[in-house]
Amino acid sequence: MKNIFYFRKISAIGGTEQFLYEIAKKYKDYDITVFYDECDFSQLQRLQQFVRCRQRIPGKKVECEKAFFNFNIDMIDDVQAKEYIFVCHANYEEIGYKPPIKHPKLNKIIGVSQFATDKANEYAKKLGLDIKAEKCYNPLTLEPREKVMLLVSACRLDDVVKGGARTQKLISALDKYCKEHNRHYLWLIFTNHTEIPLNSPNVVYMQPRVDVRPYIAMADYVLQLSNDMETYCYTTNEATGYGVPIVTTPLSVYNELPVTENERIVLDWDCSNVDEVARLIFEKKVKPFKYEIPKDDWCKLLVPGKSTYQKDLKTMVTVKPIVHYFDLERNEEMTRDSEPFKVNKVRAEYLVDLGYVEMI
Secondary structure, three states, X not given: OOEEEEEEEEOOOOHXXXXXXXXXXXXXXXXXXXXEEEEOHHHHHHHOOOOEEEEOXXXXXXXXXXXXXXXXXXXXXXXXXXXXXXXXXXXXXXXXXXXXXXXXXXXXXXXXXXXXXXXXXXXXXXXXXXXXXXXXXXXXXXXXXXXOOOEEEEOOOOOHHHOHXXXXXXXXXXHHHHHHHOOOOOEXXXXXXXXXXXXXXXXXXXXXXXXXXXXXXXXXXXXXXOOOOEOOOXXXXXXHHOOOOEEEOOOHHHXXXXXXXXXXXXXXXXXXXXXXXXHHHHXXXXXOOOOOOOOOOHXXXXXXXXXXXXXXXXXXXXXXXXXXXXXXXXXXXXXXXXXXEEEEHHHHHHHHHOOOEEEO
């Protein structure tokens, strides 16, 4: 293996999950393996279209040339690599985390925006470390857009820093404006369970999806009302990439990204201008615009070399169960007495790693 990305938990929705998908899709011709402790099945399915995905087995050693880590570095001692890289995907201090940049194995720190890079450097300075993080924007690819009139958000509203209270205030302001001006809106909010009651006939809770881009591309506006912990924010970058204007809080990352006043409405941190924002959503005339996605340099970070993953997907091997387990792909219970069966090499390696089968 040449490049390993380790994420302890790959959830049903999230920016780091989107990062993994973009890396996998854009750089599918590179040899990349994603390791995880827990992974949402839908996320796993879309990643496996392009790259190897392995569940981490504590204590099992793996070798690679470069290992990339998110906030969790639980696996680092089980990885033998020529280079260990920590990728800062958030302003961690804003959410109460302490990034593990002091770990002696880490060779390089990457920030996914200038804001993230600066925050990592500030944190290193507080620790008395002579570390200089490097900036490398998250990769982003765009598919053909669709168009319909609606508002869209995709965020975890159970986290206070993600703007649940602001969302409710804006909903109230929008409802008030609609009642006074006989206007209507539909706000689709893709989110996990939240205890914040967003009570409005114009708001629809949507189950998390691995890809909300068709809804983003059709939207009048895409909304992101988080605290200042967002350092790239895929949903709003996707929106502007499709020419869809956005509504955000005064996120620092927009001091460096090419989003103009024509393309963005800003809701103050304290929501003091919420009624004006509600009015602008309905009355602001947005001129057609084209947003240039920031260039990413991941091709300089990844180890080059043709991946064998697609070939392994087509190569069939025979395996024999050696323990009792339930095989999700075959939808049946397997035992030591079960007959050998054929699977592709990728699936076989996965089952062998788990200790369920042996190749014969």
